[in-house]
Amino acid sequence: MPNNIKEQIQTDLQQVKETGQLRTERIREIVKAAVSQVASEFKAGSTEIRTLVKDAVSAVIENLQDKGTEFQEDVTASIEGALEGVNNKRHMAIVETQAEVKRLQAQLDSEEEQLQQEVDGILVEIEETGKEKTADTKTVIESAVNNVKNSEEVALLKKRYAQLQAQLAIVRANLAARYGGRSEEVKDYLDEAKNWYEQARPQAEAVAIQVEQKRSQLENKLSEAGTTIAKKERQVKQTLRELLLATADLFKEKEPAEQQKDHVHK
Incomplete structure (x- = not known):
């Protein structure tokens, strides 16, 4: 398929055109699917990948350049679809990493909350010790604790x-x-x-x-x-x-x- 990606995309576009359902989003999906399938065979960043993207976009340009005002949106959609297809595997890896980051963030939030509760408990005990002191000392302790809290x-x-x-x-x-x-x-x-x-x-x-x-x-x-x-x-x-x-x-x-x-x- 690597040598026939232009033909594949043009065939898919023609089929959709015949059904009257050719929309910008559909163009993007067609290019993404075609590029994603072929890109998996190449090493990321290779010359073949770049050629693949250019061929995919060229297929859309050659097939739809007579659409007039919508042509620019179609070309943009083809470029986006091609890039998404190329980076599909990398994006999935990013999604997995983000899931792990969220898990660690939740763990961090929980540990910080526990730390805050421990600090609050210590401050309460300090306030309690002030109750047995003189009024002036009690006021000083309460003020100091509030300063830390706030x-x-x-x-x-x-x-x-x-x-x-x-x-x-x-x-x-x-x-x-x-x-x-x-x-x-x-x-x-x-x-x-x-x-x-x-x-x-x-x-x-x-x-x-x-x-x-x-x-x-x-x-x-x-x-x-x-x-x-x-x-x-x-x-x-x-x-x-x-x-x-x-x-x-x-x-x-x-x-x-x-x-x-x-x-x-x-």
């Missing part, structure tokens, strides 16, 4: 960690959608992003109106992305791209006043 550094670290995890999950959703991930895989990443985002979200009363509006927009985009998974491939990718940009805009830090002044002067 450490701004700890709160900020937890918030930033959750933000980064949310962004990372959205990045993975984008990569999965772009390089052959199943709809269930993309949705899992979006659910993961939503969970982390909720952990990073501060109380509404502590957030400026403008920031809260951006958060509301992000929530809407998360919901929108979840509901478009089963729709057109192009629409899903566009929604995920918008979600990625919205998240980056929401979580980015404001520049220090001095740096802003420097930009003004420049």
Whole structure:
């Protein structure tokens, strides 16, 4: 089949054209299936792989170049399908690795929770010892314990960690959608992003109106992305791209006043 991939793709395209069901998504599937089958015979990154991709895309161009305005979308779909077919095995390995990362993340979260519970227990015991002291000493101990409990550094670290995890999950959703991930895989990443985002979200009363509006927009985009998974491939990718940009805009830090002044002067 390696020498006949163009013929195979052209035959498949012609069959679909005759049924009147030739759509961008179908073109992508045809090219992906053909390339995936042949690519398994070659070593990753080899010259044969590159030739295979070029032949697959050329088959679509030669067969559909008379479609006019839809031609560019068809060529894009053929390129995406070819790349997905080539990287199918690698993507499956990535999925397995991500599953292991999730397992380790859950284990890490559990261990951190246990550590936090142990620390909280120690702080409670320290407070108990203060009850037998003088009023002033008791006040000092309670104040010291509260300072440890309400450490701004700890709160900020937890918030930033959750933000980064949310962004990372959205990045993975984008990569999965772009390089052959199943709809269930993309949705899992979006659910993961939503969970982390909720952990990073501060109380509404502590957030400026403008920031809260951006958060509301992000929530809407998360919901929108979840509901478009089963729709057109192009629409899903566009929604995920918008979600990625919205998240980056929401979580980015404001520049220090001095740096802003420097930009003004420049």
